[in-house]
Amino acid sequence: MINELLGIGAIYFLTLVLAWPLGRYLARVFKGEKNLLDFLRPVENGIFRLSGIDARREMSWQQHLVALLTINLVWFLLAMLVLSTQGSLPLNPDQNPSMSPDLAFNTAISFLVNCNLQHYSGESGLSYLSQIVVITFLQFVSAATGIAAAVVVFNALQTRATDKLGNFYNYFVKSLTRLLLPGSLVVALLLAFNGTPMTLQGKQELVTLQGDSVAVSRGPVAAMVAIKELGTNGGGFYGANSAHPLENPNYLTNAIENIALVIIPMAMVFALGFYLNRRKLALMIFGVMTVGFVVLLAPTVYYELQGNPAINHLGVNQGLGALEGKETRFGAAASAYWSITNTVISCGSVNSMHDSFMPLSGLTQMLGMMTNAFYGGCGVGLLNFFAYLIIAVFIAGLMVGRTPELLGKKIEAREMKIAILVTLLHPLLILAGTALTAHLYAGNPTEYAGWLANPGYHGFSEMLYEFTSASANNGSGFEGLGDNTPWWNISTGVVLLLSRFLPIIGPVAIAGLLARKKYVPESVGTLPADTATFGVMVMAVIVIIAALAFFPALALGPIAEHFSLY
C-alpha cells in the first residue's frame, strides 16, 4: 500500500515540476517573445499563407468569437459527414458500419466540444479513418480552441484600455505547433516503446495457449492516446479507454498519460502569472485549485484502498482494495488518483470503471465535474475559474464596501450578469437533464429498462453522472448506462453544445468588456485579489454555487447508497 501511495505522490510531484517551466514557456509563446521552438515559425507562416490568413491582424473580442465559432461549425460538418459514411470509406479493415444519424450527431458534437461521451465502443464503432480524421483531429483542434480562448482572456487582462486582443488564428495555430503537436509526438513515442500499437493493420487472429481462438484489436493507437490525454479530451481508442492493456500497458505509461493530461491545465495557470507578470495571483488561483483537488482526492483514495464492505463480509482477502473495474497493474490508489484528475480536468479518459467505485468516490468524481474549475480542461478550466473569480470579487467588494475591481478594472453589473449566467447554466443543465430523464424512467421503467445497469440509488447516480459528465464536457461515464439511444444521444448532445460554447463566450466577453475600461492603478482602496484571504473567498463562492446546488441530487444517489452499504 505504501508503494501505491508513493506512486501517486510521485506522479503529482512530477507533474508540478514539469508544469512550472511549461507555464513560463507558454507565456513567452503567446506574448510572441523568443522561445525554444521559434524554428517552427516558417511552418506557421506556411500554414497562414495556405489558409489565406493574416495572423497579425488584431481582433476585438467579438471578432475572436466569430472566428472561433465559424471554424467549429466547419469541423462539425466534416465530422458528421465522415461518421455517417465511414462504412463505405477507405481505411476500414474491420468493416465497421456507418453510424446512425443520432449517434453521429452525438459523437461529432462530443469531440467537437473536447468531450468524449462515447456512446459507441471504439473497436466496433469506428473505422481507422474516423479514428484519425474525426477523433484525433478534433482532439487536437478542440484543445487548441480552448487554449486560444484562454489566451484572449490573458491578453485582455493587461493594464491598458484597448479593443485589440491579438489574433485568434495566431493563438490557435501556435497552440498546435508549439505545444500540442510536439508534446503529443513525445508522448506517443514513449507509449509505442512501451507496447502501445501504432499500425494500420486490422485485428490479429490467434489461438491462445489454452486453445481458444481470439482476435486482438490493434490500430493507430499510440498517436491518438497521446493527444487524447494532452488535449484533455479523453476519448479512448478502445472501449475500455486507458484501462485497456494495449492503450495503457504498464505503471510507467499510466504515469506518463496521467501527467500528460494534467500538465497543460496546470501550466496554463502558471502561464497566466508569467504573462501578466502577476505570479502571486497565479499562485492564489493554483492554491485554491489544489486545495479543491486534494479535498476530492483524499477520500477517494481512502475508500478505494479500504475495499467494498459488502465483499469484506464474505470473509475474503481484500488487502489490495476494491478491484472491481480496476486493473492489477495500476492498483486501487493509482486508479483513484486517475479518476479524480480526470474528473476535475474534464478529460474523461478512465483507467478503471467509475461505475464500480465506492459510492463516495462516485460522489467526489461527480463533484470534480460539478465544480469543473480545479485545474479544469485545456484552457477552459481557467475560463470557468475566471467566472468564479469575477463573482468573488463582486461579493467581496460589496461585503467590505469597496468598488469591486479585478486587476485595476471595475467589475460592473454587465460583467456580473454574464458571470452568473455562465456559472448557473451548469447546475441548470445537469439538474434539469437528470430530473427529466428520471421522470421518463419512473413513468415507464419497463420501456427504459435497458438504460440502467444497476438498481436503486446507484441507478440514479448513473443518470446524474451522465448529465454531469456531458455538462462538464468530461466524457467519462458510469458506463453501465445504456446510452446509445436517441434520447441519450440527443439530450446529451444538446447539453454538450450549450455547456461548451456559452462558458467560452461568457468569460471572453467579460474579458473583452474589461479590456476596454480605463485602468485604475491599485491603491489602498483596492481589494487585493492575490492574497490567501481572497483565495478563501473564491473557494467559498465555488462551494456555494457549484457544490451546494447539487447536494439534494447527490443525497439521492451516492450518499444514500453509501449509507445503505456501510
Place this chain on the structure above:
Amino acid sequence: MKQHLLPAFRLTLVLLVICCLIYPALVWAGAQLAPNGGQGETISHRGRVVGYDNVGQKFTRPEYFWSRPSAVDYNSAGSAGSNKGPSNPEYLAMVQARLDTFLLQNPGVPKAQVPAELLTASGSGLDPHLSPAGAAVQVARVARARQLDAAKVQALVAQHTQHSLLGPDRVNVLRLNVALDEL
C-alpha cells in the same frame, strides 16, 4: 462570419494534412523502432504466437493459472468492465458464486486467503496480470494437476513476479503459464 468561412475551411484542410497525415506518419515511423515494430509485443511458444504480452487470456483448465474474471470473457476484439455498482445485489450474488466455485475447485484453500481480485472483473476485461497473492492461492491446484512439486511451482511464480518501487507487484499470467508448459 462570411469573411471567416473561407479561411476556416482552408485552415481546416491544412490542419487535416498536419494532424492526420504528418503527425501519425511521424509516430508510425518512430514506432517501427519499437519492439515488434509498433504492433504490440507478442509471446511465442513452440514456434507459434500464443498471445500478446499485454492482453490477458482466459484459462479454465486446472493445470494453468487462471486470470481474473472478465466482463467480456477475454474477447480481445472488444473490451469493457462489468460496470456493476458496489451495492448491486445481483452483482454481490455473482461474487459469492465465484467464491464458492473457486473454493470447490481449490480444495484446502481457506476463504480468508482468496484475494478479491479473483472474484472481481477488471476494468478492461483483458487484465493480463494477477497480484502475487492471486497466483499464490492457485499454486497447490496447479502443482497437483501437473503432478509437480508445489515448491517448484512456487519458485516459478516468484521468478515471474515483477516488483516495482512504485505501484503494485504483479505476475503476467500468460508468461507464467508458458513457463509452466516449458518446464
